[in-house]
Amino acid sequence: MSDTVATADTIEAPQKKVGxxxxxxxLGILGGIxxxxxxxxxxxVVSSQLRAENITVPDDAMAFQGQTVAGPLTAYVQADIIQLHALEASGGKTYAELEQDDPVRAVMxxxxxxxxxxxxxxxxxxVAAFAMGIGVxxxxxxxxxxRLASAPVVVRRATVV
Structure with a gap:
């Protein structure tokens, strides 16, 4: 008489400690939210504060001409055109390059x-966009x-027949 071993797959609820x-x-889900x-x-808040300043991108800016500064792109373009106008007013000199008594220094x-x-x-x-991305x-x-903690476990049990 020979013993044969057969295996049977059964699916059971997780018996491991997954609490x-x-x-x-x-906590990851709540933190993400x-x-x-x-x-x-x-x-x-940042957008509304910028919008409240009523800054309009000038016509000689590289983009967004005539739009109200209210977002990251319009703020960047406005900062760029301010630099261009300031350098035009100073003859291409930066604040540090101007003489201390130069009246244009206040403009710079x-x-x-x-x-x-x-x-x-x-x-x-x-930073706000980064926070939202990390949240997702x-x-x-x-x-x-x-989902992994709730996944059923396949248990193989050997039975002797």
Whole structure:
């Protein structure tokens, strides 16, 4: 009499401890939602603050002529045209290159401050977009962790016949 071994596949609910994985997945999803909401709020606040300044991109700018500065692209173009106009006013000299008593130096200083403010808003838009992107990624990873933790386990059991 010979013993034969047969295997049977059965699908069972997970018997492993996956509570921590599910918690991390859920926290990832919640964190992603918070990041997306925060990114949207920052984007909206910066955009509304720029819009409230009523800055219009001049006709000699490289793009967006006549549009109100309210986003990262219009802010960048406005900063660029400010630099062009300031350099025209100073004869191509920067603030540091002008004599200390030169009256145009105040124009260059104001232009520099305006450009720095506009570039700060461009960076703020970038950080907001980054936060939203990481939020989406966090939701995807969290969802993946939750799905993996809930996946059924195939158990192979050997039976002796």
């Amino acid at each position: 921590l994985v599910k918690i991390i997945g859920t 918070v990041l997306i909401i925060a990114g949207i709020i920052v984007w909206s 200083m104001n232009a520099s401050f305006l450009r720095a403010s506009l570039f700060t808003s461009v960076v703020s838009f970038g 990624l966090s939701i995807l990873v969290g969802t993946g962790l939750n």
